[in-house]
Each structure stands twice: as structure tokens, then as C-alpha cells.
Amino acid sequence: MVLVIALIHARPDVPTVTLGLLLLVGVLLRSRVGPVRASLDYVVHIALFLLSGPAAAVVVSVLLPLTQDRRLPLMRRVFNGAQAVLCATAAAGVYVGMGGGRRAEVLESPGRALIAATAAIIAWLAANALLMCLVLWLDHGATSPLTFLRKVAAPTVLPLTGYGLLGVLLAVVWIGGLGVGAILLVVVPLLVARWTLSLYQAERDAQAATMRAFIQVIETKDLYTRGHSERVSTGVGMLGRHLKLGEDRQQALEHAGLLHDVGKVGVPTRIIQKPGRLEDFEMDAIRLHPARGVELIGSIPFLEEVKSAVLHHHEKYDGTGYPAGLSGENIPYFARIIGIVDAFDSLTSTRSYRPARSIEETLEILHADRFTHFDPNLVADFVQVIRAEGWTAAAADQPAPDGTVKAGIDHDDLSLGTSGGASGSAAGPTES
Amino acid sequence: MTDPETSVPRLVGSGFVILLAGAVLGVSALGVTIRNGITEWQYALAFGVLIAVGEMVQFRVDSSRNRAPIATSAALGYALLRPPEVGIPPDVAQVVAVTGLATLAGVVPRMFVGLRWDLVVSCRRVLSVACAAAVFTAVVPGDLYWSGSAAHTVALTGVMLLAVLAAATVDALIGAGQATETLNQPFPSALRDEVVMAARIGMAMGISAILLAIGTSLIGLWGLPLVVVPLLLTQFAFRRFASARRTYRTTVRSMARSTEIAGFSSPGQNARTAGLAVAIGNDLGLRPDRMEALEYAALLSGVGQLALADPSPGGASLLRTRAERQHAAEIGASVIERSGVLDHVAEIVRHSNDPYRQGRANNSQIPVESGIVNVALAYEQLVGEGSGQSPEKAMESIGLGIGAEYDPVVVESLRRVVGRGFRF
Numbered sequence: 001m002v003l004v005i006a007l008i009h010a011r012p013d014v015p016t017v018t019l020g021l022l023l024l025v026g027v028l029l030r031s032r033v034g035p036v037r038a039s040l041d042y043v044v045h046i047a048l049f050l051l052s053g054p055a056a057a058v059v060v061s062v063l064l065p066l067t068q069d070r071r072l073p074l075m076r077r078v079f080n081g082a083q084a085v086l087c088a089t090a091a092a093g094v095y096v097g098m099g100g101g102r103r104a105e106v107l108e109s110p111g112r113a114l115i116a117a118t119a120a121i122i123a124w125l126a127a128n129a130l131l132m133c134l135v136l137w138l139d140h141g142a143t144s145p146l147t148f149l150r151k152v153a154a155p156t157v158l159p160l161t162g163y164g165l166l167g168v169l170l171a172v173v174w175i176g177g178l179g180v181g182a183i184l185l186v187v188v189p190l191l192v193a194r195w196t197l198s199l200y201q202a203e204r205d206a207q208a209a210t211m212r213a214f215i216q217v218i219e220t221k222d223l224y225t226r227g228h229s230e231r232v233s234t235g236v237g238m239l240g241r242h243l244k245l246g247e248d249r250q251q252a253l254e255h256a257g258l259l260h261d262v263g264k265v266g267v268p269t270r271i272i273q274k275p276g277r278l279e280d281f282e283m284d285a286i287r288l289h290p291a292r293g294v295e296l297i298g299s300i301p302f303l304e305e306v307k308s309a310v311l312h313h314h315e316k317y318d319g320t321g322y323p324a325g326l327s328g329e330n331i332p333y334f335a336r337i338i339g340i341v342d343a344f345d346s347l348t349s350t351r352s353y354r355p356a357r358s359i360e361e362t363l364e365i366l367h368a369d370r371f372t373h374f375d376p377n378l379v380a381d382f383v384q385v386i387r388a389e390g391w392t393a394a395a396a397d398q399p400a401p402d403g404t405v406k407a408g409i410d411h412d413d414l415s416l417g418t419s420g421g422a423s424g425s426a427a428g429p430t431e432s
Numbered sequence: 433m434t435d436p437e438t439s440v441p442r443l444v445g446s447g448f449v450i451l452l453a454g455a456v457l458g459v460s461a462l463g464v465t466i467r468n469g470i471t472e473w474q475y476a477l478a479f480g481v482l483i484a485v486g487e488m489v490q491f492r493v494d495s496s497r498n499r500a501p502i503a504t505s506a507a508l509g510y511a512l513l514r515p516p517e518v519g520i521p522p523d524v525a526q527v528v529a530v531t532g533l534a535t536l537a538g539v540v541p542r543m544f545v546g547l548r549w550d551l552v553v554s555c556r557r558v559l560s561v562a563c564a565a566a567v568f569t570a571v572v573p574g575d576l577y578w579s580g581s582a583a584h585t586v587a588l589t590g591v592m593l594l595a596v597l598a599a600a601t602v603d604a605l606i607g608a609g610q611a612t613e614t615l616n617q618p619f620p621s622a623l624r625d626e627v628v629m630a631a632r633i634g635m636a637m638g639i640s641a642i643l644l645a646i647g648t649s650l651i652g653l654w655g656l657p658l659v660v661v662p663l664l665l666t667q668f669a670f671r672r673f674a675s676a677r678r679t680y681r682t683t684v685r686s687m688a689r690s691t692e693i694a695g696f697s698s699p700g701q702n703a704r705t706a707g708l709a710v711a712i713g714n715d716l717g718l719r720p721d722r723m724e725a726l727e728y729a730a731l732l733s734g735v736g737q738l739a740l741a742d743p744s745p746g747g748a749s750l751l752r753t754r755a756e757r758q759h760a761a762e763i764g765a766s767v768i769e770r771s772g773v774l775d776h777v778a779e780i781v782r783h784s785n786d787p788y789r790q791g792r793a794n795n796s797q798i799p800v801e802s803g804i805v806n807v808a809l810a811y812e813q814l815v816g817e818g819s820g821q822s823p824e825k826a827m828e829s830i831g832l833g834i835g836a837e838y839d840p841v842v843v844e845s846l847r848r849v850v851g852r853g854f855r856f
């Protein structure tokens with residue numbers, strides 16, 4: 001209905017037509033940034049408010065579904081179109097209500113036009129967020145409306161409002177006499193903005209890919225630990241999401257999980273691959289690996305938490321771990337998280353001297369050792385997470401356990417008093 | 433150790449000239465402005481504040497020079513103002529004086545807080561802005577303004593583009609001269625890099641300046657936020673990108689150090705090799721993207737050894753036979769390839785141990801960077817820590833391998849680099 005009224009009021013003038021065309025090629029103005037589609041095409045609509053009036057902007061928003069990815073289902077595209085019409089209508093209402101003029105009126109009272117346009121942009125974004133929330137609420141999907149507001153809507157509202165001003169600029173330059181040429185000028189900052197928004201993500205992805213590749217090299221030293229770091233990273237990621245860490249810390253935690261054993265590069269391969277029981281001096285060499293890891297990643301500007309987690313991931317809750325013998329809450333938070341997932345993954349993967357344990361069995365071991373080795377609260381959380389989400393165990397390409405090996409211990413296989421397994425120096429300094 | 437990110441470029445020569453020119457220009461412009469009186473002080477103040485703020489929030493991407501896009505756009509925009517909103521447009525002297533004073537006002541706080549600052553780069557902006565202002569006022573007749581008529585606006589925009597272009601040209605020439613002096617890059621390739629940079633970032637800054645000038649000329653100071661707010665957002669996004677990039681670079685460097693921790697190479701060996709490789713690359717005038725791949729390749733050339741057995745106590749000396757080294761290079765390349773983002777680097781590492789005669793001499797597919805890494809590794813082994821030969825002696829040994837083992841072009845370049853006093 002809104003659309004019909006708008007159609008009656010709109011006149012097909014030059015701005016409407018050209019900017020409508022611009023929208024059609026507006027794929028240019030979109031970029032995929034993480035999970036959010038950062039779409040800058042509403043900038044064009046904002047310009048239309050000032051140039052041809054709100055009705056034109058509403059009409060043009062009908063074109064939006066045409067510009068969308070053809071792979072999207074038709075229903076989805078129609079819905080997006082309807083959403084754009086409603087957003088445009090809300091914004092139009094606010095623009096007119098705030099007394100924003102058009103064409104010559106803009107140049108005469110630029111202040112009022114600017115304020116009205118800013119309010120219209122905010123109204124647009126608010127309407128958009130509301131509609132999205134409504135859909136998510138009806139959908140009962142994986143993302144809740146609250147998560148959407150917190151993770152997507154809130155962080156983008158300021159930048160999107162700011163970039164909306166480019167629409168006002170486009171209109172001003174157009175009205176000032178440059179006409180269609182204004183598009184040529186304003187498209188440059190828009191493209192730069194889009195480019196910049198995509199750069200960051202690319203760099204982060206490159207970083208993650210490079211670290212993964214590197215970790216894989218280090219793991220070539222030991223067939224039995226292949227994929228361990230990746231799995232620990234996944235595991236701490238799951239636990240981190242359960243603990244509702246912020247975006248930055250979640251990322252840092254996953255990095256720390258990936259890098260926790262990076263110091264193994266300094267442990268002689270001979271020792272890592274040695275089947276059977278390790279001599280004390282060999283165990284000492286292995287105990288150095290957290291410090292080596294920090295030495296290696298120390299200059300990377302990670303959050304401090306990443307480094308402290310790498311250094312202390314073998315501390316135990318009762319203070320018998322290494323390298324510093326910290327206990328309880330003195331062990332850095334991330335290190336406590338990683339300690340649990342590290343042990344969990346070690347126990348559920350094959351070792352040269354034993355087959356992989358089952359997940360249930362392992363969770364019981366963690367539970368039994370929750371005061372001696374682990375943070376009891378975090379163990380409870382972790383058990384909950386694994387029970388709810390499941391766990392993809394170590395890849396099948398691990399070698400079968402070596403039947404000839406009678407006793408032996410891996411550095412992170414720290415099981416564990418009552419539940420059987422290793423004891424003594426392998427599980428840390430003996431209490432004396 | 434020459435680290436491109438931390439080494440202080442020798443700026444005594446051109447830097448001093450630029451500073452002197454900037455100072456003379458600034459002081460005389462200030463004198464003229466004081467004598468004539470300032471016109472439209474609100475605009476001078478607003479743009480001055482913008483320039484100063486832009487200068488304060490400047491940033492760097494890698495080792496390339498400081499960027500202050502907001503300051504540059506604002507200064508250029510101020511030079512291009514015309515009526516109706518601006519009654520009397522600023523004359524050239526006033527533009528230079530405002531830009532100079534505002535730039536100083538922006539740099540001084542950075543000095544006190546201990547942030548990175550570079551007066552020479554800021555001075556270059558004053559010079560190029562002066563040039564744009566001169567071109568603009570020289571070409572635009574006094575009665576040409578934003579009247580709303582199509583002919584006027586098109587003419588004005590055209591001249592604005594011309595002025596911005598002039599500023600970019602001056603800046604590129606100065607920049608290329610500086611690069612030639614500090615990095616020993618050949619002038620044509622330095623100029624090429626500067627022009628490429630001007631076409632990308634420079635164009636965006638220039639267009640923003642034009643938009644700023646048009647907007648302000650039409651709706652007065654209301655025009656400023658329309659350009660500056662999006663520009664500021666873009667700059668924040670770009671800074672975030674720059675810091676992610678720095679993290680990435682240090683990650684690669686750290687990973688390269690893993691061979692040292694594992695005992696495959698002596699401490700600092702990778703960094704020394706990379707420093708030399710970069711110096712040779714600059715001397716040969718490689719493009720910036722290739723320079724980056726070259727540096728990474730030199731850093732990571734030993735990574736393949738990690739997948740081998742343990743080193744003997746002698747460290748790197750273990751890997752002396754050709755077959756072993758080529759095997760390690762092959763493994764290293766496949767490791768680097770696995771990341772999926774460093775394919776060029778992998779290609780360089782793959783051939784970094786090929787002898788010239790069996791490799792590049794017949795196969796033009798192999799990049800020259802492989803030859804550079806090969807020579808840099810050899811020179812580092814001879815002169816670097818522990819082995820301690822004199823550079824002359826090392827050059828002699830490497831010279832014996834010209835054509836068979838080493839690429840003659842690269843060895844010639846190494847000779848120049850060492851001759852200019854390159855030290856680890």
C-alpha cells in the first residue's frame with residue numbers, strides 16, 4: 001500500500017532514474033565482511049530524499065531484490081525488497097517530519113536538511129534492525145534477536161550512519177550544479193570505504209591460515225599429536241562461546257588454543273617421538289616447551305592473555321604443575337581453559353602406548369580430577385558443552401597404538417591419580 | 433642488523449632540503465598573510481583544525497611512509513574553495529600559512545606524547561598543497577564560482593582535478609627522490625612506485641579534497657562533516673587493517689624464528705638474510721608487493737628444515753649438501769603453500785636453492801627473487817655471526833660461483849649493496 005501511494009507521488013526525474021540504475025549496478029557497493037553483508041547501497045536512497053523526495057526513494061527500493069544474488073531463494077529476495085520498502089518508508093516519514101526539504105531548499109537551509117537526513121538514516125537503520133529481529137524471532141533459528149542486536153546491529157550503527165552522510169554529500173554536489181557527475185566523485189570514497197572494510201577481514205584470515213599451516217609443520221614431528229592444536233582451538237572456542245566471552249577475547253582464546261604447543265618446535269624430535277618411558281632429563285626438555293612457545297610468539301602483538309595461556313597451560317589447580325607451580329585462581333583464566341581441553345583431547349586421541357579413550361570415560365576422568373588438576377567450575381562448564389554439542393574425536397589417520405610399548409607417557413597425558421595412567425614426574429613435579 | 437621497519441633512514445640530504453624549502457615557504461607565506469590580513473577566518477580556523485587533527489591521527493602501514501589522509505584532503509580542500517558561501521576565497525599565501533601552522537600544531541603533540549612523527553613527510557604536504565593552490569588560482573579566473581550553471585561547475589571541477597594532479601605529481605617526484613636516496617632504489621622504479629601509490633591512495637585523498645571544497649563552497653561549514661565523518665570512519669577501518677597487517681608481519685617473523693629455536697639456524701640468521709635480500713631487492717627496483725614476498729621468502733627459507741630430523745650440534749652446517757638443501761626448500765615451499773595465502777613466497781622458496789645454471793638461466797619462470805634469496809643466504813653464511821669472514825673475502829667466494837651457482841645480476845647488485853657499506 002505504501003508502495004502504491006509512493007508510486008502516485010513519485011515523478012520519474014533524472015536523479016530517480018540514474019540513481020535507480022546505479023542501484024542496479026550497486027553490487028559494486030557491497031562487500032562481504034565476515035558474516036555481515038556490509039551494504040552501502042542505502043547511501044543512494046539517502047541522496048534521493050534530498051534530490052527527488054521521499055516517494056522516489058521508496059519506489060527505488062523496490063529495485064533492491066533485482067540486485068541481489070541470484071542464488072538466494074526468490075522468497076528471500078522478495079522479503080528483502082519488502083524490508084527495504086518499509087525501511088525507506090520509515091526513513092521518509094522521519095525526513096519529512098523533521099522538515100527536510102529537497103533540491104534548492106537544501107542549499108538554502110543546509111543545517112536543517114543535514115539534521116533531517118541524519119535522523120532519516122538512523123530511522124532506516126532502526127527499522128532494518130527491528131525487522132531483522134522480528135524475522136529472527138519468528139524463525140527460532142540459531143541466532144537470537146538479542147545476539148543479532150549485540151553482535152551485528154550495535155557495532156555497525158555508527159559507521160553506517162557516518163557513511164550515510166555520503167548520500168547527503170552526493171545530493172549537495174548534484175544540486176550544486178554537477179548533476180550526474182556527482183556520482184562519479186562520490187563513488188570514489190564509497191569504493192574506498194568498501195575496500196577498506198574488506199581488507200581487515202582478509203588480513204585476519206591470512207593470519208589464521210598462516211598460523212595453522214605453521215602449527216601443522218610442528219606437528220609433523222609427532223604422528224600421534226597431529227591435529228591436536230586445531231582440535232584444542234576448536235574445543236576452547238566451544239567453551240569460550242559457552243562462557244560468553246567478548247569478540248576479541250574469543251578470538252584470542254582460539255589463537256591461544258592453536259598456539260599452546262608451539263614451543264614444541266624447540267624440543268628435540270628424538271624425545272617427542274621416543275616410545276616408552278622418558279628419562280628425567282628428557283622430561284625436563286619437554287617441560288621447557290611452554291616457555292619456548294612464549295619466546296616464539298612474544299613479539300606478536302597478541303593480547304597478553306594469549307601469552308600467559310601458552311606459558312601456563314600445564315599448571316595444575318593444586319599447584320603441582322609447571323613451569324611456575326601456580327595454583328587455583330592464580331593460574332590465568334585462559335590457561336585454565338586450555339589445560340582442560342588440552343587434557344581432554346590428549347585422552348581422547350590415540351597414543352603410542354594406549355588406544356584412545358571414549359568421550360564419556362574422559363569426561364569422568366576430568367570430573368574426578370577437577371580439584372587436583374583443573375578448575376572445577378570450568379570442568380563443569382566443559383562437560384556441559386561437550387554433552388550438548390558433541391566432540392569430533394581425533395582423525396582416523398592416527399597410527400594404531402604400538403603394542404610393544406609397555407609404559408610411557410605423553411607430556412599432556414596427565415591422567416591421573418585415581419583413574420589410572422601416569423603418575424610421578426611425568427605429571428609434573430612430585431609433591432615433596 | 434638492518435631492519436626496514438626500525439632503521440632510521442638517512443635523511444640528512446634530501447630531508448634537509450625539503451625541510452628548508454618548507455620552512456622558507458611557510459615563513460614567507462605567513463609574512464604575506466600577516467601583512468594582507470586573513471580572509472574568512474572561520475574557514476581558515478575550521479580547515480586548520482581539520483588539518484591539525486588529521487596530522488595527529490596519522491598512521492603507518494608497514495614500513496611505508498606516514499599517511500595522514502584527512503590532513504591532506506583538508507589542506508587540498510582549503511586550497512580549492514570558491515564562492516558563493518566563501519565570500520573571499522583564500523589566496524595562495526594564506527593557504528600555505530594555514531596548512532603550515534596547522535601541520536605544526538598537529539605534529540607537536542605527537543612529539544610530546546612520543547608517537548611517531550616525521551616533519552619531512554609533513555613538509556612534503558605543505559609543498560604539494562602550495563603547488564595545488566598556485567595552479568588553481570593561476571588557472572581559475574576570479575569570476576568563476578559555484579553559480580549552479582553547468583558550464584561553470586564542469587570548468588571548476590576540471591581545474592580542481594588539475595590542481596590535485598599537480599600536487600600529486602610534485603609529491604611523487606619528491607617521494608621518488610627520497611626513496612632513491614634512502615633505499616638506493618633506482619629513480620625510475622621509485623617513481624613508478626610513487627605513481628602507483630598516488631593513483632590509489634592519492635586519488636582517493638584528492639577526490640575527497642574536491643568533495644570537501646565543493647561541499648563547503650555550496651553549503652558552508654555544514655559541508656565539512658559530510659566528507660570528514662565518512663573519511664574518519666574509513667581511516668579508522670584502515671588503521672585497524674594496518675594493525676592486523678602488522679600483527680601478521682610479526683607472526684611471519686616469529687615463525688621464521690622457530691628454526692632458530694629448534695637449533696637449525698643461528699640466532700638472528702633469518703632476519704639478517706631478509707635484511708640483505710631486501711637491500712638487494714631495492715637495489716634492483718622490485719615492485720613493493722614483490723619486495724614483501726621477497727622478505728617473507730628470505731625469512732621463511734629455512735622453515736622446511738623443521739620437518740626434517742633433529743639438527744646436529746653444529747646447527748646449520750648440517751644442511752650443506754645440495755640435495756638436502758633442495759629437499760628442505762621443497763618441503764618449506766609446500767608448507768608455505770599450505771597456508772593458501774603466500775603462494776608467491778612458496779614459489780620463491782621452492783627455487784631458492786637451485787643453482788643458477790640449472791635453474792633461472794634456462795627457466796624464465798623462476799622468479800629473480802629466488803636468486804636473490806640464494807645469494808643472500810650464501811653471503812649471510814659467509815659473513816654472518818660465527819663464521820665472521822670479511823665482506824671482501826665473502827664477495828670473492830661468491831664471485832667464483834657467478835653464472836654457475838649464482839645469478840650474475842644479483843651478484844652485481846650484492847657488490848653494489850656491500851660497496852655502499854651494507855653491514856649486518
